[in-house]
Amino acid sequence: MKVSTEEEDLQIEAATLQKLYYSDVSPKFHFTGRYGPYHIIGLELVGPDLELLRDKAAWKSFKRHTLVRVTYQAMKCLEAVHKMRIVHRDVKLANFAVTLPTNPENRVVVKILDFGLSHNYADEDGTLREDSRNLDLRAMKYASHDVNIGCDVMPKDDICQLSFAVIYASGFDFAQQLKLPAKQLLDWKQELIRKPEDTLPHQTKFMLPFFDIVGELDDVRPINYSLIKERIQACMPEIDVASDLILTEDDGEPLLV
Numbered sequence: 473m474k475v476s477t478e479e480e481d482l483q484i485e486a487a488t489l490q491k492l493y494y495s496d497v498s499p500k501f502h503f504t505g506r507y508g509p510y511h512i513i514g515l516e517l518v519g520p521d522l523e524l525l526r527d528k529a530a531w532k533s534f535k536r537h538t539l540v541r542v543t544y545q546a547m548k549c550l551e552a553v554h555k556m557r558i559v560h561r562d563v564k565l566a567n568f569a570v571t572l573p574t575n576p577e578n579r580v581v582v583k584i585l586d587f588g589l590s591h592n593y594a595d596e597d598g599t600l601r602e603d604s605r606n607l608d609l610r611a612m613k614y615a616s617h618d619v620n621i622g623c624d625v626m627p628k629d630d631i632c633q634l635s636f637a638v639i640y641a642s643g644f645d646f647a648q649q650l651k652l653p654a655k656q657l658l659d660w661k662q663e664l665i666r667k668p669e670d671t672l673p674h675q676t677k678f679m680l681p682f683f684d685i686v687g688e689l690d691d692v693r694p695i696n697y698s699l700i701k702e703r704i705q706a707c708m709p710e711i712d713v714a715s716d717l718i719l720t721e722d723d724g725e726p727l728l729v
Contacts, residue, residue: 499585613657
């Protein structure tokens with residue numbers, strides 16, 4: 473269940489979750505309600521979010537084989553969202569969670585959460601739609617470079633935010649990076665697009681094929697999601713990145729492998 477005093481944001485989230493009901497990439501929507509000043513959405517129960525799982529992991533980082541699987545599944549989530557002509561606009565580890573294990577092997581899948589900032593950016597004929605809320609996302613520190621300079625959020629910007637989440641999940645102190653002066657942070661984001669081979673933290677360099685293609689995305693050409701997933705596979709060709717994630721425990725703490 474989700475509770476908020478922000479009626480419009482919760483209505484948008486409820487509408488988005490209903491559109492995604494059969495896509496199986498987000499928690500199932502059950503109902504909406506109101507209790508005094510509070511607005512409520514009833515949702516499918518899910519497991520821990522990826523930020524919590526990252527924080528519980530040794531060295532606060534996912535192992536490489538876990539990171540590529542998480543990236544692959546998160547990319548599948550964004551593909552389904554974008555297929556509905558929706559941009560999430562708040563892509564970060566805390567807004568992905570794993571399902572509750574329902575089998576003896578504790579297999580889980582990643583689902584995307586929190587659509588309060590999402591926007592149905594285009595009609596079925598491709599006509600772009602304005603967001604009546606007029607949200608100013610330029611100051612959002614983990615927004616993409618283009619959004620920081622005033623461009624509207626488009627699907628590529630969600631994927632760019634995912635790339636930041638991947639860097640964070642690898643163990644890089646992204647929170648410290650976000651404390652840089654605004655101009656330095658903007659320059660770093662631009663260099664990450666232009667020259668990822670020189671800009672990526674060392675622990676994420678093995679994912680250069682993914683970051684290379686993120687840097688090639690634009691708002692004109694349709695996004696080739698299959699190619700992006702192929703590039704994620706190329707980051708670790710010795711494993712199947714589409715294989716299952718397992719939620720287990722280590723000293724009583726949740727561990728994603």
